[in-house]
Amino acid sequence: MTPIETMVRMGELAVSSERGRVLVSLGLGSCIGLALVDRRMGIAGLAHIVLPQAQGHTNENSRRFADLAVPEMLEALDDLGARRVRLEAVLVGGASMFAVSAASMEVGQRNEAAVRAILQGLRIPVAAAATGGSRGRTIRVDVGTSAVTVREAGGKDTELLPASTTMETAA
């Protein structure tokens, strides 16, 4: 089956239960690509988070904030039939692209801390992460198999979360 890629761009999120579908965020810098997968059901979501908190800022474009993106993604995963207790998280990104720069460039670290705190509050375990440092990264989430890979500039895909060997038929 040829994979069909859904691009999850800056501030966007997507969920899917379609086998063969791959959710992708290209070139994550200080942003976080947060993948949530229900391996048993073959359901996955990916959010491309830009900043930690909305700070009262809410409208149709507010899913770029961690505190709004995560609940919205959970709801969308629920609608597809995912079970909260089975969800596993993978975090990619949160880099500081420019080694010496203004405080605003530490946004990558703040993003990671915010996402981890939210996940902890929801008791969703972080199964794998490729975060921090100063390199940009691309994340790919294979919806059907729950395989999650990461790639750095000029590098090859590295597996963060292994593919399922068997999958139960969705009820």
Add this chain to the structure above:
Amino acid sequence: MTRYTEMQLDALRELANIGSGTASTALSGMLGRAVDISVPNAKVLPFADAVEAAGNPEAEVTGIVLGIVGDMTGTVLLLVPPADADAMCRMLGVEPDDELGLSALGEIGNIVGTSYINALASMTGTDLEPTPPATATDMLGAIVESVLAATAQTGDVALVLDSNLMVEGEDCSISFLLVPDQGGVDQLLARLGLA
């Protein structure tokens, strides 16, 4: 979504035009060659579209970033593709691949970016200071989104003023992005009597 009138965008484009004109003179002086500038764009785009407009997110590029502090805050980002960066280093007589190459690029960015910011300051009668430059060679998308993220707290859209500096007779160009913070745009427009 925040919108600007056509007249406001025209004024911003004109600012970018004069700023990049000054920057091209600085670059020309450093390289000892004529430098052309393209007609600048002033684009107001959702963040995702602004990143996409910059090019293939996974393409390798060298980014040189300078912050702007003072009456207006924002960021100036210079983007140089690898082949162009190599060509520029050779014009300066340094090896592209070593530390010196990267620091030469940083210095080009510093001088070009600073002259752009100074031109903006004198046109608008504002007090603007550049912060020291930082350099990274990585995925284009990662560099651009990290710069835009700094402006994403308050606004839903990014205002990007971009233009190209092209070294005459060489296959070598720098693209030049000015990303004011949300309040910074209003500041600039107010100074021009267009708020």
